[in-house]
Amino acid sequence: MRLRERAKRPRLRFTDNSRMRMSGMFGRTLREPPSEAQSPGHQLLLRAAIARPLAAGLYTWLPLGFRVAKKVERIIREEQDRIGAQEMEMPVLTPAEYWKETGRWEALEPITFRTKDHNGREYMVSYTHEEMVMHHARNEIQSYRQLPVIVYHFQSKGRDEARPRAGLLRVREFVMKDAYSIDADQAGLQRAYAAEHGAYVRTFQRMGLNAISVESDTGAMGGDLAHEFQVLTDVGEDTIAICENCDYKANMEKARRKLPDTAPVGEAAKAVPIATPGAESIEALEASLQRPASAFLKTLLLKTPKGVVAVVLPGDREANDAKLRKLLDVPQITFANDADFAAAGGVAGFVGPVGLRARVVVDSSVERRGYVAGANTKDTHLDNVVPGRDFADAERADVHDVKPGDACPACGGTLTLARGVEVGNIFSFDTYYADKMGATYLAEDGTRKPFYFGSYGIGVSRGVQTIIETNRDDRGIIWPFAVAPYEVHVVGLPMNDETVRATADALVATLEEKGVEVLFDDRDESAGVKFADADLIGIPFRVTVSKRSLKEKSVELKGRSSTEAELVPQDVAADRIIDIVRRAREAAAR
């Protein structure tokens, strides 16, 4: 990848026309968190006047939060530009016809917002923009000479999530930076993928997010290669398997484990029925037969759009929905109903693979030894059931969840599980979209070839919420400098003192003239209120101009995360603050 010239060094110049006075700020801080907010970050989002809910999963940025969102966008933009991506913009309303080319008009129906125009033409509020980019690409790009290219935009996405949650963590409308790479071949796609991966590492680091890249499932997207950038925090919705020993990290949906070596067993005894009255669960069997869960086979009868499938797992393992969906190539899996049980010859609670009339998938962790399995007869199980001998063991696949303590598939080390927030993802699709949409270019050899395609997303608002969630203390937010709504928070104390007001006004005017972003608390409030709000809002530097400090011919300077304040002589205060801000900007731009 070509690295462009380093982003310009930040300069202190007049870049910001905003003159924020807290006396007139739209959006007030809250002493108490609204009852709807559960997570600490969600509470701070609301208390610090960053954003306000409008409806479930729909938020308004207040002025403070809007500035944060714009700074996050700027960082993302700089890093996309740095790898040569070109910014453009596609509409929010997208016509049905393009979605129908890939089949996603139907596939995405349950989670999308739709509308019709007055002629009855159908549109989707953009869920994402692969189809639109591919449509443009097939018109704009005719020759291999025009490749490779990466385009991106910041645009609102609509997703009718069944359950929005935790403030901005999961919402129904949000701005995403989505980038799309178009290449002539697989090698080109790999270069673009690597370039975006690198851009993401830098982007999240600059935003103050400690994001790790993990292997992820591609879901309904097609393609095989995908990574998510995850920030580990308890509010996260995803579960991530992490090796304590090596670099292996994977989303639970995809995480594998090294299976233990098992010694081949000799000829096992014949399968025999045993009475297990009322024992319809693995737990009940453990109790009544006094054997560990691993001694049993769990057989799940599942319903898919392609028919009923029986999945056989060891009794101590859970089925992994994502792995199953991918294996079976179906969008949805539910438990079988009574009719399905009857058709397959299974009895609920006593289902086993022996004699079952259904497609049987055997999990890779099922060993070739004797197990206790359901007998498909009420109150009866079979002992000494051996896979391959007593039932078909032809279709084997890894369809189980990993557990803490499992062996790492890469190095054999120990896996742990942690919760994470997915702040970004990158997908490599090969020619999946180009094939569906007939998007080709004329290659050097004169033949038409399909585009190799990748897409790369970062949700801005989720990023902001994750920053709050991971940068705070018991008083409030501690904004990383690069994304703080303002750089310096000036507190006048008290504002009805003529000298204090005049000094604070002059200092603020000087700082603003030099381009420092200042939030000026000029309210006639008590010290406690103002300091508490300053800590809550979490601007990186606080400057207090007070009667007390002016007696020393000084102002007081304090970092949000430091406990000690420093007295700075009044006559050098502006220069000193400007210098500190300059250095903080330089550090934040790296």
Added chain:
RNA sequence: CGGGGUGUAGCGCAGCUUGGUAGCGCGCAGCGUUCGGGACGCUGAGGUCCCGGGUUCGAGUCCCGGCACCCCGACCA
């Protein structure tokens, strides 16, 4: 979509069991006193008690039906 919870002033909540003038704290407005870690006094404004039916002389409270929001799960590039 399944399970649970909550809807009463801007925010946090009480009142509902046992029907009878709608309350408390914070915030907000005015005046005064304060002024370095969410000050104090006085005065005041602010309510379709989520919505619609029903029972009743009378419903915030009881009954029926809806809706919204939150949490857990399912689902989810």
